[in-house]
Amino acid sequence: MKSLxxxxxxxLLLLSKASCAADSLPSWNDTASKKAIVTFVEKVxxxxxxxxxxxxxxxxxxxxxxxxxxxQPMYFQAFFIFDRIKQLAPQHPGWKDKExxxxxxxxxxxxxxxxxxxxxxxxxxxxxxxxxxxxxxKIVTDWITTAKHPKTGRLFTEMVFQPMIExxxxxxxNGFKTFIVSGGGIEFMRPWVERVYGIPPEQIIGSSIxxxxxxxxxxxVLVRLPEINFVDDKAGKPVGIQxxxxxRPIAAFGNSDGDLQMLQWTAASKGARFCLYVHxxxxxxxxxxxxxxxxxxxxxxxxxxxxxxxxxxDMKNDxxxxxxxxxx
Amino acid sequence: MKSLxxxxxxxLLLLSKASCAADSLPSWNDTASKKAIVTFVEKVxxxxxxxxxxxxxxxxxxxxxxxxxxxQPMYFQAFFIFDRIKQLAPQHPGWKDKExxxxxxxxxxxxxxxxxxxxxxxxxxxxxxxxxxxxxxKIVTDWITTAKHPKTGRLFTEMVFQPMIExxxxxxxNGFKTFIVSGGGIEFMRPWVERVYGIPPEQIIGSSIxxxxxxxxxxxVLVRLPEINFVDDKAGKPVGIQxxxxxRPIAAFGNSDGDLQMLQWTAASKGARFCLYVHxxxxxxxxxxxxxxxxxxxxxxxxxxxxxxxxxxDMKNDxxxxxxxxxx
Numbered sequence: 001m002k003s004l005x006x007x008x009x010x011x012l013l014l015l016s017k018a019s020c021a022a023d024s025l026p027s028w029n030d031t032a033s034k035k036a037i038v039t040f041v042e043k044v045x046x047x048x049x050x051x052x053x054x055x056x057x058x059x060x061x062x063x064x065x066x067x068x069x070x071x072q073p074m075y076f077q078a079f080f081i082f083d084r085i086k087q088l089a090p091q092h093p094g095w096k097d098k099e100x101x102x103x104x105x106x107x108x109x110x111x112x113x114x115x116x117x118x119x120x121x122x123x124x125x126x127x128x129x130x131x132x133x134x135x136x137x138k139i140v141t142d143w144i145t146t147a148k149h150p151k152t153g154r155l156f157t158e159m160v161f162q163p164m165i166e167x168x169x170x171x172x173x174n175g176f177k178t179f180i181v182s183g184g185g186i187e188f189m190r191p192w193v194e195r196v197y198g199i200p201p202e203q204i205i206g207s208s209i210x211x212x213x214x215x216x217x218x219x220x221v222l223v224r225l226p227e228i229n230f231v232d233d234k235a236g237k238p239v240g241i242q243x244x245x246x247x248r249p250i251a252a253f254g255n256s257d258g259d260l261q262m263l264q265w266t267a268a269s270k271g272a273r274f275c276l277y278v279h280x281x282x283x284x285x286x287x288x289x290x291x292x293x294x295x296x297x298x299x300x301x302x303x304x305x306x307x308x309x310x311x312x313x314d315m316k317n318d319x320x321x322x323x324x325x326x327x328x
Numbered sequence: 329m330k331s332l333x334x335x336x337x338x339x340l341l342l343l344s345k346a347s348c349a350a351d352s353l354p355s356w357n358d359t360a361s362k363k364a365i366v367t368f369v370e371k372v373x374x375x376x377x378x379x380x381x382x383x384x385x386x387x388x389x390x391x392x393x394x395x396x397x398x399x400q401p402m403y404f405q406a407f408f409i410f411d412r413i414k415q416l417a418p419q420h421p422g423w424k425d426k427e428x429x430x431x432x433x434x435x436x437x438x439x440x441x442x443x444x445x446x447x448x449x450x451x452x453x454x455x456x457x458x459x460x461x462x463x464x465x466k467i468v469t470d471w472i473t474t475a476k477h478p479k480t481g482r483l484f485t486e487m488v489f490q491p492m493i494e495x496x497x498x499x500x501x502n503g504f505k506t507f508i509v510s511g512g513g514i515e516f517m518r519p520w521v522e523r524v525y526g527i528p529p530e531q532i533i534g535s536s537i538x539x540x541x542x543x544x545x546x547x548x549v550l551v552r553l554p555e556i557n558f559v560d561d562k563a564g565k566p567v568g569i570q571x572x573x574x575x576r577p578i579a580a581f582g583n584s585d586g587d588l589q590m591l592q593w594t595a596a597s598k599g600a601r602f603c604l605y606v607h608x609x610x611x612x613x614x615x616x617x618x619x620x621x622x623x624x625x626x627x628x629x630x631x632x633x634x635x636x637x638x639x640x641x642d643m644k645n646d647x648x649x650x651x652x653x654x655x656x
Contacts, residue, residue: 056528133570177530190574200384201574202505202531211570213563213589220592222570229571235541242461242539242550243557244572246518246529261541264548 024170026320027163033276033318036311037167040274044250045174051272055175059249061241061262062168064182064189064206066255066296067278068197069160070149072287074109074295076156077184078120080143082109084127092126101126121228128185129209129226136224140191154325157196162327163319164253164278168197171251179203179249181241183233183258187224205240207232237262250274256296260304267308275310277301282316285326352498354648355491361604361646364639365495368602372578373502379600383503387577389569389590390496392510392517392534394583394624395606396525397488398477400615402437402623404484405512406448408471410437412455420454429454449556456513457537457554464552468519482653485524490652491641492581492606496525499579507531507577509569511561511586515552533568535560565590583608584624588632595636603638605629610644613654 028034043051044058065071085095085104095101100119103112113119131139149156168178178199180189186206193199208229211222232240238261241249251274252259252266263275279298280289291299305312313319321327356362371379372386393399413423413432423429428447431440441447459467477487496506506527508517514534521527536557539550560568566589569577579602580587580594591603607626608617619627633640641647649655 056522059530186571186574194384202387202572204574208571211567213566213593215592220566220589220596222566238541238548238550239539243514243536244530246514246532261548264543265541268548 024173025163025166027166029318029320031314031318033311033313037170037274037276040251040272041170041174044272053250053271057247057250058171058174058176059179059245059247060171060176060251061179061181061205061245061249061253061266062164063254063256063259063262064180064184064193066280067161067253067259068164068168068180069156070286071296072289073151074113075184076149076159077188079147079149079156080140080188081120081123081127082112083143083147084139085123088127124185125209125226128188129224131224133187133211133222133224136187137191140188144192154323157192158325159323160196161278161319162321162324163313165197165324167253168199172198176251177203179205179241179245181205181232181237181252181262183207183231183236185209186232205232205244207236233258235261238265241265252276253278254301255280256298257301258296260301263301263310264304267310275305275308276313277305277310278313279315281314282319282322284316285322286315352501353491353494355494357646357648359642359646361639361641365498365602365604368579368600369499369502372600381578381599385575385578386499386502386504387507387573387575388499388504388579389507389509389533389573389577389581389594390492391582391584391587391590392508392512392521394608395489395581395587396492396496396508397484398614399624400617401479402441403512404477404487405516407475407477407484408468408516409448409451409455410440411471411475412467413451416455452513453537453554456516457552459552461515461539461550461552464515465519468516472520482651485520486653487651488524489606489647490649490655491647493525493652495581496527500526504579505531507533507569507573509533509560509565509580509590511535511559511564514560533560533572535564561586563589566593569593578602580604581606582629584626585629586624588629591629591638592632595638603633603636604641605633605638606641607643609642610647610650612644613650614643 025034043049044053046052062068065075082104085101089095089105096105100112100115100123144157147156148154149159152159171178180193180199182189184206186204186208189204189206190201193204194201210225210227210229212225214221214223248269249266252263253276254263255278267273267275277298280287282288289296290302353362371377372381374380390396393403410432413429417423417433424433428440428443428451472485475484476482477484480487499506508521508527510517512534514532514536517532517534518529521532522529538553538555538557540553542549542551576597577594580591581604582591583606595601595603605626608615610616618630
């Protein structure tokens, strides 16, 4: 009786296990990319397998802009910077005659960005410093829950990639700890990333300005200073990973040349390793760009991915949907 | 029958629950300190209680030197520095005529330290930089598994505080995430802290030097540079906490004035909060020092703890044993 019961249940159990794995990535087409992800996860989690990795070492790192959410026509944090300049303008009457602020206030983003990195840093400092950490958290929270993307009219947090959110969940269900390693501002991400990606603040690595501990009316505060602390991009990404995590990821996900060193750092250690580039190939549902884009350029990285056999996601063909709202 | 069974088991179940809580801290005497810890943990973990804190926000931070292990007659990392100077001396023939290195090589630690902080930083740079992160990890691992304390003849990792290790485990068993926030070197701690305290590398915050990503023979490495990146002490501790964790602890444990700002930062936020100072009062079993010690001075902190009603552990009276080896 007992063995009969087991025999009759066995196919169901097996089916349930298989369909469970398949259902973890429902927004992915059954192409090579999905297979590569599942194959990797299954081999590093199979006890006794030569590729087995203990839970504590299952570290996976994800870029944010262009990897977990869109980044066109410009990084979403840049929209925050411009909105914040407009908001702060009454307190800075000089801005209306001073570039790049004057152009922003006139709505001429192209001219505002003409000053390149220097102008962007100047605007970043002016808009990200001068508050306490708690005040800044509130400013970001207010913005992210109301500001909308100029093309889609959606909240920026709606423009996250459903297939990547499934990868995050799938990895966590398999004992991975998921981290964000982004060139974006660490405190720009923390207020909303946990709700949107399920990644807690202590697993977010990003660029930062310096802060200073102070007593104000007997209450301790951390004041945000207009001084760069760390740039978490390109060669900075492995540095940020070592600083915050202290061990190498076994899987890394990016979409641009800014992620190349993170992927190299991940790929170079011993054992089964997984590197993936999201390639923006879908002009209709999202944006199509790579080697010549000023935002999220993927050029050297694409060559290296091909040479090293890393997984390159073709968004157009690999993803059934891009954004969560397409499900509804 | 069923209700009889429940009735007869009920006292056993209750006893088991109570003794379970009590057994979590077996090396603590039943004094006010132990009661304060247990009371705090019980109220923040009790669902429906006004003091309830969700698991994700149960962050506890611990200083290391003097809080989780001893720090006399000098910080244990200083022994590492001196051993490493002796080890590296053949590659630096000039050291035998150059202070503070010359004094170290002659075994005259007092003179070596006469140069104060400047001398210590110079020695720290000379002994902590110039390797890759992987090489440094191996150097620390080799040292920590062999080097012995001059007074006790024990491995340094044996000189950890058994009662504090019990607090770490007790908090984790209650859904807390435990972090180290130490003035010591982050990469000096990471190679052994997980094994000794059960705290993974990504939950360690410490002082650091800068690192640089480089390709060497086609392999990526992180090279340790002789340049200070961050000093995780005093007002630096809340800064380090915000940088790495991104939210405030609800419990903080320290032993010196170097931890005061961390405790202030923890105490100042809303809700039930817990701050504890380990007071070194046991000259016989460990070391006795506080307001006038050059290592681990506890002066302002002791005043503030008394004024604010923080828990102050009297090692002599609160702890049944100090070190784990006393159990055997």
